Amino acid sequence: MLEVVKPGLETSIQDYPGRIGYLNLGFPWSSAMDSWSLRLANVLVGNNVGDAGLECQYIGPFLKAQRDTTIAITGADMQAKVDGVGIPMWESVALKAGQTLEMTFAKTGTRSYVAIAGGIKSPEFLGARATFHKAGVGGIGGHAIQEGQVIPVGTGNGNPGRKVKESARPQIATDKQWQIEVVCGPNDDWIDKAGHERFLSTKWKLSAKSDRSGFRLEGPDWTFTEKAYNKLPEHGSDPANIIDQGYPVGGINLAGQTPIILVNDGPSMGGFINPYTVPQCAFWKLGQAKPSELLLFEVISVEEAQQKARDITALCSENSIV
Amino acid sequence: MIYAEPKCSPGGDRFMLIEFGDELTLALNFFSQGLARATMEQKIKGVVETSPCFSSLSIHYEPDEISYDDLQKEILTLAALLGEASDVEVESRLLYFPAVYLDPWTAAAMNEYREKINPEKDPDPEFITNLNNLEDVQQFVRVHSGTEYWCAALGFWPGTPFLMPLDPRCQLTAPKYNPPRTFTPRGTIGMGGGSTAIYPVDGPGGYQIFARTPMPIWDSKQRLPQFESQLWLLQPTDRIRFVPCTVEEFNEVERKVEEGSYEMNITDYQKVSLQRHKAWVEQLDVNARF
Numbered sequence: 001m002l003e004v005v006k007p008g009l010e011t012s013i014q015d016y017p018g019r020i021g022y023l024n025l026g027f028p029w030s031s032a033m034d035s036w037s038l039r040l041a042n043v044l045v046g047n048n049v050g051d052a053g054l055e056c057q058y059i060g061p062f063l064k065a066q067r068d069t070t071i072a073i074t075g076a077d078m079q080a081k082v083d084g085v086g087i088p089m090w091e092s093v094a095l096k097a098g099q100t101l102e103m104t105f106a107k108t109g110t111r112s113y114v115a116i117a118g119g120i121k122s123p124e125f126l127g128a129r130a131t132f133h134k135a136g137v138g139g140i141g142g143h144a145i146q147e148g149q150v151i152p153v154g155t156g157n158g159n160p161g162r163k164v165k166e167s168a169r170p171q172i173a174t175d176k177q178w179q180i181e182v183v184c185g186p187n188d189d190w191i192d193k194a195g196h197e198r199f200l201s202t203k204w205k206l207s208a209k210s211d212r213s214g215f216r217l218e219g220p221d222w223t224f225t226e227k228a229y230n231k232l233p234e235h236g237s238d239p240a241n242i243i244d245q246g247y248p249v250g251g252i253n254l255a256g257q258t259p260i261i262l263v264n265d266g267p268s269m270g271g272f273i274n275p276y277t278v279p280q281c282a283f284w285k286l287g288q289a290k291p292s293e294l295l296l297f298e299v300i301s302v303e304e305a306q307q308k309a310r311d312i313t314a315l316c317s318e319n320s321i322v
Numbered sequence: 323m324i325y326a327e328p329k330c331s332p333g334g335d336r337f338m339l340i341e342f343g344d345e346l347t348l349a350l351n352f353f354s355q356g357l358a359r360a361t362m363e364q365k366i367k368g369v370v371e372t373s374p375c376f377s378s379l380s381i382h383y384e385p386d387e388i389s390y391d392d393l394q395k396e397i398l399t400l401a402a403l404l405g406e407a408s409d410v411e412v413e414s415r416l417l418y419f420p421a422v423y424l425d426p427w428t429a430a431a432m433n434e435y436r437e438k439i440n441p442e443k444d445p446d447p448e449f450i451t452n453l454n455n456l457e458d459v460q461q462f463v464r465v466h467s468g469t470e471y472w473c474a475a476l477g478f479w480p481g482t483p484f485l486m487p488l489d490p491r492c493q494l495t496a497p498k499y500n501p502p503r504t505f506t507p508r509g510t511i512g513m514g515g516g517s518t519a520i521y522p523v524d525g526p527g528g529y530q531i532f533a534r535t536p537m538p539i540w541d542s543k544q545r546l547p548q549f550e551s552q553l554w555l556l557q558p559t560d561r562i563r564f565v566p567c568t569v570e571e572f573n574e575v576e577r578k579v580e581e582g583s584y585e586m587n588i589t590d591y592q593k594v595s596l597q598r599h600k601a602w603v604e605q606l607d608v609n610a611r612f
Contacts, residue, residue, distance in 0.1 A: 024358075234517075244477075305335035
């Protein structure tokens, strides 16, 4: 059991892979944006890789342990301390009853993950604990953690002193630039050749108006093929309008001229085209990118994207622990 | 247009979009929903979930269990089999939604948009009226409320219906807001492209707006019996009929919803037959308006 002394900025309970199977009702997966980091944090404290932990964004929480336990912090560096003494990241650490874990602002990256031995055991909703605050479901009471709440934790002691090999960790960019993998489609035939070239050669600026539902990108205008103009009125009149369709998670959704990457809490359906899709293997980068940082997109094939996701999954295991 | 063969495209490493055509017809939606159902019933290895919409189907698959190419083969085979079944009918609930057309709440949201974002924007009901060559906003209200709506899909936000008119004489079109509105009141009825939607909660939005219903379609407080086992009201294959009402009636219904005593008007004994719908549509003058 952990008591929330200070909640941080929209710190939420997230698991992996999240609320799967309900896109056709409009429920997004939610789940951790950088699930590579959450999974490794869980491995460190002896949990199942998908157990619920905390996703901290920009500014982390202060949490007081009500019993002896083991924690691990991964992802962004929020300068964590226990009772004022700095603790290492990517390593399991003992947290004794009465001690307080203190996290502050993210020095590198954006999202930190806290795993607790036994995993967070808030009530499940549609098979997952992941918080989807826009609909008020999952987590505790459907929202970010609040001051004074007690976070329920399962049984499990964990062992301190376990570390993740340097080579198994996601490498958070420090030069404010990210190379993001994309797969062409599903609506790539709506964009003309010049539009594709422009998309792939531009360093897109991540807008401050980005959150867990959408990452807005700032950059040049898009140009379209004949298909975008010569269509029935049911599509809507803007070139980027299409008859409403199911959206892939990670779709780069063209709202008029503004590309918005549909991320973990994003809409499942709508009437804009998705010329490209960010595959799951690149989601951790989105989770760690800061507003105003630059994203450069690189096309890979469906098979390459699938292999990269497998490679990450293979790293989220006991083999990565020393 | 209905494509000769469904068109498959990848959505990243674990989605496939299958498009059946590029028009808004009941036949295409029946096909999307039918293929989604068949895909799940066939228990194709690696298919995690399906998300049918008006004229397309999105599939989430697990690449460790099935490759993109194998999934495409399976889906096209299934689609070809399904294509032969022409006489389809499905059970369909009919839900009556009281609705205030040309209401003060959506008017306020529109005005706020005009003041803050785009003063040039015509009020939505007038805009749709002109765009669709209707006589006046009263005729727009008659036309919009003159048909049953088919719930083709749920999505965007939990429980949000994507609706299409079953009566082609009531087919209207409108572009979406650009840029979108930052506020739309819960229960707002709006349209974009050829589809109509109801906003389950307050929020941003891009549809042209012109009416509001007090019927809840999402209730995390679970005040009415319909929300006891799930937080959303609708399902694909439902039909909705908007019944124009006054602000006073709206307020009365809202009060009853609030205290948990509202009796929803829902019937559940009918089927919708694709062939009978098609035959009926064929003998209509689709250019006639109410």
